[in-house]
Amino acid sequence: METKKIELLETYLSLYIDHFKVLESLKNPDDSDIVVLDVRNAPKQVKGDQIKGALPIAAKDLADHLDELDHDKTYVVYDWTGGTTLGKTALLMLLSHEFKAFELAGALEGWKGMKLPLEPAK
Amino acid sequence: METKKIELLETYLSLYIDHFKVLESLKNPDDSDIVVLDVRNAPKQVKGDQIKGALPIAAKDLADHLDELDHDKTYVVYDWTGGTTLGKTALLMLLSHEFKAFELAGALEGWKGMKLPLEPAK
C-alpha cells in the first residue's frame, strides 16, 4: 500500500506548479516560457481581479482556443480555489493535446492569501 | 509521466459531476434519476441550509442506509467544501456497493458561490 500511496502522490504532485516559479516568470515576462491561464468560467465583472499577466480563457471555451496556444510555452491554469475540478479539466485538455501544462498549487485563493500581484480581470 | 498524469486526471475527474447536470435534474425532479445526498456529518442546526431537494444522510450513517437506496438512481454526494475527504468516503462506499454515484464538483461551497438554489437543512 505504501508504494501505491507514493506513486499516487508523485503523479498527483507532478500536476502542479508552485507560485515561486510563476512569480519568477512575472519578473521577466518577455523571456519567460510560462503563460498563466485564468480558466474561470465567469464574466470579468464577477472575477473582479486576476493574477497579474494572466490570459483569460474560460475552461468551457478552451477547446475553441487550442489552436492559438504555443507548444513551446508552459501553461499554468488556475481556478478560484484548489477544491474545484475546473483547473484539472483544463489541464487534462492541454496535456491530451500535448501542451506542457500545470495547475497552480493553491489556485487563486492561495495566490491572494500570499498577497501576490493581481490586476483587474480582463 | 505524461501518460500517468492523463490517466490520473481522467479517473479523478470521472469521480465528479458538475452543477449543470444537477440543476437540470432540479427542473423535473420527478422525471430525474439524480438524487443529491447531503453527507455532511452535522446536525441540521449547524448545516443551516442545503442544496434544494437534497436528501440528508450523514456519511457516518450511510452504511446503515444503503438498503434504502435504489440501484436505478444516480447519487450525487456533497460535503461543505471540495477540500475534505467526506464526499470521497461516501462515494467509495456507494461505488463499492455498485451504486451509480458521483461527487458534486465544487461541493456546497461552489454551489453557494454560484448562488444556486438552497433550502433550509432537513
Place this chain on the structure above:
Amino acid sequence: METKKIELLETYLSLYIDHFKVLESLKNPDDSDIVVLDVRNAPKQVKGDQIKGALPIAAKDLADHLDELDHDKTYVVYDWTGGTTLGKTALLMLLSHEFKAFELAGALEGWKGMKLPLEPAK
C-alpha cells in the same frame, strides 16, 4: 472504469487520517504515537494559531529535520486548507523515508470549522 475509480479512491483516502484519531491522541499525549506536524511555510506571526500540541516544521525545511523524527511515531501533517499541495509534498517526503504518515483530512480549516483545540503558533 468503476474499478479504477474505486482503486483511486481507496489509495487517495488512505493518505488521510481524520480528526477523531488526532483528538483521541490529544487526550493522552504522552501515551500517543501520533505527532501532529504543522508544515505551513509561514512565520508564527502569520500563522497566528495552530492545532494544539502540533510541532511546527515548515514543509520547505522538512528535509533538514528528517533525522530528528522517530520511526515509531505516526506523523500527521496539515496545511491551511485541503486545497493546497503542501501537505501532500510533506507527506510524500515522509512516506518516501519510510515514516508512518498521513495528511489531516480537512486540514486546519476543517479543524477550526469544528472548533477543535488550538493554541498560539509556536
